[in-house]
Amino acid sequence: MKAKLTWLLLxxxxxxxxxxxxxxxxxxxxLGSVGGQVVDAxxxxxxxxxxVIAEPDDIPAAGKLVNxxxxxxxxxxxxxxxxxxxxxxSKEQDLYPNTDHAAFATELDSLPKVIVREGRPxxxxxxxxxxxxxxxxxILSAQTHEPVITSRILxxxxxNTRLWISTGPDSxxxxxxxxxxxxxxxxxxxxxxxxxxxxxxxxNGESEVLRLSPESTKEVLIQLDPQ
Amino acid sequence: xxxxxxLIRDQIxxxxxxxxxxxLASGTYRLRDLTDHAAGGLYEGKVxxxxxxxxxxxxxxxxxxxxxASMEFDPLGVIAGGSGDQSVMAPNSCTGQQNxxxxxxxxWWTDNTAIATANKNQIHGVGPxxxxxxxxxxxxxxxxxxYASSCPQSQQKPSAGTNVTPDHLVVQSDTTSVVCxxxxxxxxxxxxxxxxxxxxxxxxxSTEEQFASKGTNTCNTTIQTSETCSPDVGxxxxxxxxxxxxxxxxxxxxxxxxxxxxYCPSGGTPVPFATPGDLVIQNNSVTVGGYASFPPGxxxxxxxxxxx
Numbered sequence: 001m002k003a004k005l006t007w008l009l010l011x012x013x014x015x016x017x018x019x020x021x022x023x024x025x026x027x028x029x030x031l032g033s034v035g036g037q038v039v040d041a042x043x044x045x046x047x048x049x050x051x052v053i054a055e056p057d058d059i060p061a062a063g064k065l066v067n068x069x070x071x072x073x074x075x076x077x078x079x080x081x082x083x084x085x086x087x088x089x090s091k092e093q094d095l096y097p098n099t100d101h102a103a104f105a106t107e108l109d110s111l112p113k114v115i116v117r118e119g120r121p122x123x124x125x126x127x128x129x130x131x132x133x134x135x136x137x138x139i140l141s142a143q144t145h146e147p148v149i150t151s152r153i154l155x156x157x158x159x160n161t162r163l164w165i166s167t168g169p170d171s172x173x174x175x176x177x178x179x180x181x182x183x184x185x186x187x188x189x190x191x192x193x194x195x196x197x198x199x200x201x202x203x204n205g206e207s208e209v210l211r212l213s214p215e216s217t218k219e220v221l222i223q224l225d226p227q
Numbered sequence: 228x229x230x231x232x233x234l235i236r237d238q239i240x241x242x243x244x245x246x247x248x249x250x251l252a253s254g255t256y257r258l259r260d261l262t263d264h265a266a267g268g269l270y271e272g273k274v275x276x277x278x279x280x281x282x283x284x285x286x287x288x289x290x291x292x293x294x295x296a297s298m299e300f301d302p303l304g305v306i307a308g309g310s311g312d313q314s315v316m317a318p319n320s321c322t323g324q325q326n327x328x329x330x331x332x333x334x335w336w337t338d339n340t341a342i343a344t345a346n347k348n349q350i351h352g353v354g355p356x357x358x359x360x361x362x363x364x365x366x367x368x369x370x371x372x373x374y375a376s377s378c379p380q381s382q383q384k385p386s387a388g389t390n391v392t393p394d395h396l397v398v399q400s401d402t403t404s405v406v407c408x409x410x411x412x413x414x415x416x417x418x419x420x421x422x423x424x425x426x427x428x429x430x431x432x433s434t435e436e437q438f439a440s441k442g443t444n445t446c447n448t449t450i451q452t453s454e455t456c457s458p459d460v461g462x463x464x465x466x467x468x469x470x471x472x473x474x475x476x477x478x479x480x481x482x483x484x485x486x487x488x489x490y491c492p493s494g495g496t497p498v499p500f501a502t503p504g505d506l507v508i509q510n511n512s513v514t515v516g517g518y519a520s521f522p523p524g525x526x527x528x529x530x531x532x533x534x535x
Contacts, residue, residue, distance in 0.1 A: 055406075056451055056471075063436055063453025065467050081451075101404040149522040149535065162411060165404035171524045171535065 028079055032116035035077040036125030038070050038089060046074025047129060050091040053100045057084035057113060065100075080116045087112045089127055092178040095215055096129040103155060103163040104132075104180055132180040133212030137220035139173045139188055147173020148224055151190035158183035158209045183211040186220070193224035290378035292368035293317035293328050302388030303360070304498065305343060305352035308423030309394065313348045315362055315385055320372045332362040332385075343389045352391035352423070355432045357492045361386045392490045393432060394424040395528040396464065396501040398521040403513065406469060414469030415513035417521065419501075421462040428462040432490060435497055436466075438506075439485035446470040446479035446510055456491035464488070468506055468513045480509035488527075501527040 027033050034054065038047045053067045070076045078087075088111055090098035097104040105111055114122045139151045149171055157163040159182060169175040185208050186198035198210050198220070212218055238246045299314040314329045335345035342356035350360055361384055368378040396419035406414045420428050435456045444450060448471045470480060483506040489497035504516030512519060516532045524535035 063451065063466060064457060064459070064464065101402070102406055103404055149524070152520060163405050165402060166520070167400060167402040168520060168522060170400075171522075 027119055027121065030081070030118060031079045032082055032118055033077060033079050033121045034085065034087065034114050034116060034125055035075065035121060035123050036087070036112075036127065038074045038076065038091075038127045038129060041128035041130045046070075047091055047094070047096065048072045048074055050074065050076075050089055050096065050127075050129065051098075052076045052078065052087065052089040052127065054078050054080050054085045054087055055100060057086050082116050082118045084113065084115050087114060087125055087127060089129070090178070091129065095131045095134060095178055097132040097178045097180045099127075099129070101165050103157050103165040104178075130180065131214045132178050133214060134217040135175075135177045135179050135186075135210075135212065135220065136217060137169075137175050137222055139169050139175070139190070139222045139224065141193070142223035142225045147171070148190045148193065149173055151188050151193070151222075151224065153177070154187040154189065155179065156185045156187075158185055158211075161185075179212060181212055181214045183209045186210050188222050188224065190224055192227060194227055196222050196224055288374070288376065289321065290368055290370065290373045290375050291319060291321035292370050292378065293326065293331075293383075294320045294369065294371065296328060296332075296364065296369070296383045296385045298360075298362075298385050298387035299327075300387060302357075302390045302495075303350055304390050304392065305350055306394045306424050307352040307355050307391050307429050308425040308427065310349050310351045313350055313360065313362075313387065315348075315364075320370060328364075329362075331367055332364045334363040336361055337389060342391050350389055352389075354423070355391050355393050355429050355490060355492075357391075357495055358389050359386050360389050390492055390495060390498065392492075392498045393421045393429045393462075393500050395422060395526055396420070396488065396503075397422050397426065398523055398525040398527070399463070400523065401521045403520070406472070412470060412472055412510045413513065414467055414471075415515070416465055416467050417515065418463060418465045419527065421459060421464060430462045431458055431460050432462060433458045433493075434464060435489050435491055437487045437489060437497075437499075438483045441484070442482040444470065444479075444481035445475065446481065447475055448472070450481065450508070452483075456497065466503075468508055468515070470508050470510050478510060480507065482507050486515070487529075499529050502529055502531055503527050504531065 038050045038052060039045060040047060048070055050070045051067055052070060053065050055065060066078055066080055068076050068078055088100040090096055092098065099105040099111060112125050112127060114125060116122060139148050140146065141148055149169060152166050152168055153175055154164060154166045188196040197208060199206055199208055234247050240246050294317060296315050296317040299316050303311055303313050305311040314327050315332050316325055317328050318325050329348050335347055337343045337345050337358050337360045339358035342353055342358040343360065344351045344353060345360055363384045364382050366380040366382055369381050369383055399418040399420050401417045403413050403415045406412055421432060423429050433456045436453050450470065486503045486506050487499045488501040489499050491497045507514045522535055526533040
């Protein structure tokens, strides 16, 4: 029994030493690393194949952001130049919105912030993703019924109107956006067309606020009237 | 059989009507094989013409051929999904004249058919990467100018590098969103697919960006760009453009002139394949090549932007 325990402790020590050596050796020169795990905010289950993005916190990017995919246990490892970063991510096929867009982060302050130092690993960063909903739609000309690919879709957070995101449809005039389960206002504009604003009638009367339940899907047909 | 005596005596004209002088007693001649001129079938020698008996005495023969056959383009740049013509060039050992002897090289191949294939001297780009292509000649005389009774034949196998590059970028999505609520600072994220000449995604490649110049940033922020090569997984490139959370409060920004995206071949010099144009990055707007947004399908080639 004692011999077994000794061997077990020795094995743990070897694995621990090996892990430390491997991590240190793997960091490319001039970089540091950030590792951690992506989990579901409610179930705590790891999320595999999620995209993790490191957004420089004080240095804005005009180029490619460093990103990676989580492994089967939701773990990730990024090699980054020294500096402060906000760690964000998404897995839109499983309805986790892209928290790299401020409007899609449920709580801005909840995104992990790290400081990367050369040759040093930052470990055990936890990203908690909340499931959102899928907003699908088509944008057509009311006159010709042709897709309006020059249109822009503007989503503004109703609970914080300073947060917004603007994007376009695909070449068929369709869009599929994974949004957080938060209240939004939806507007569509296009050159040569009158602006379109989402409105719905509920118990309190007409509302421009669109709020989708987690894991739901809403289809919207938008027909733009020419000016 | 060439009878100089008869040509002189009977004043037989050539195809241009010219005749040999009646008092011709000696001279040199050059014979050319009209069916195979590029292969070096060019011989010259000296002849003594006996006017009395009407025959020519053979003196000697010189072997002339192509020396140092080499590919015209090394490396040959080809666009994925497109083709480029290669030529085999060689100087003639007697005249020194550079000749295109591609026709004597019927066999062509490449080292990696996932990158490029060869159809005779036409090299087709399959996917981005670097490989070599080769050609093999028919048996023919290669060598220096040499006086000899026979001209030994051999085969040459010139080679050259092949650089296959992506053709252009196609806009998949273009999103602008607020990144800093304090000053409503925005960031624009343009996602491109890296494609070949037929619009097919080329898969994971390495790219970098370059700028002709960078203006002064009035936002007092340091903008990090991607001017070193890094991989784009699945041939998808997302360009994040913004000034970040500026500390000056009001309107501010910077202009980066002539953004270019370059393909980075392994171990080679990066090659431009898309030129979006000037980035005008303000705290509250970002234009690329003069556009605040690109519709999906917008094509960005090395020569600029084409809207769908």
